[in-house]
Amino acid sequence: MIEPVTGDTGAFVSEVLETLDEAARALGKPFEEDGVNLRASDGDGGFLGGLNAETLQGWLYVKFLAVSQQARSLGVGRKLIEEAEAEARRRGLAGVYVDTFDFQAPGFYVKCGYAEIGRLPTVGGRPQRIWFSKTFDATETDQ
Structure with a gap:
């Protein structure tokens, strides 16, 4: 039987994640997540x-990056x-x-040196989702 999970889904999500991690x-590839959370603020x-990002299988995955309207074009996103x-x-x-x-912000990531690695097609007027990555030289990560 397959059914929707509604309401508080926390326990359900934990079950799914534990099953994935167990496999x-x-x-020999455990999911050892460790977050990175950075906040940019003004003088006040x-x-x-x-x-907001997390480490996943030896990579940093940036889940969310947002810059307030008044701070756009001031370099806040680049600094983050x-x-x-x-x-x-x-x-x-x-x-x-x-x-x-x-x-x-696809252009922002290109300016920051990221390479496009994939995208979903535009279907029925829905926006494209685009993935970017930046790899480090092995000597950088060994320091």
């Missing part, structure tokens, strides 16, 4: 932007992504990957 551990502590990259290097990770929609 990965059996293959006001929110300018933020980045550069600090995330620096943290990924400190952790010895292979690189960083991120996804965005075509109406958001």
Whole structure:
């Protein structure tokens, strides 16, 4: 029987993740997640932007990066992504990957040195989702 899970889905998600991790551990590839959360603020502590990421299988996955309207074009996004990259290097990770929609910031990631690695097609007027990555030189991650 397959049925929708509604309401508080926390326990269900935990079951799914534990099942995935159990299979990965059996293959010697456990999911050892460790978050990276960065907040950009003005001199008064006001929110300018933020980045939420997690390590996954030796990579840093940027889940969310947002910059407030008043802080756009001031370099806040670039500083956030550069600090995330620096943290990924400190952790010895292979690189960083991120996804965005075509109406958001694909040009931003290209300017930051990311290469497109895939995209969903536009279907029925729905936006494209685009994935980007940046790999580090092996000598960078060994330092």
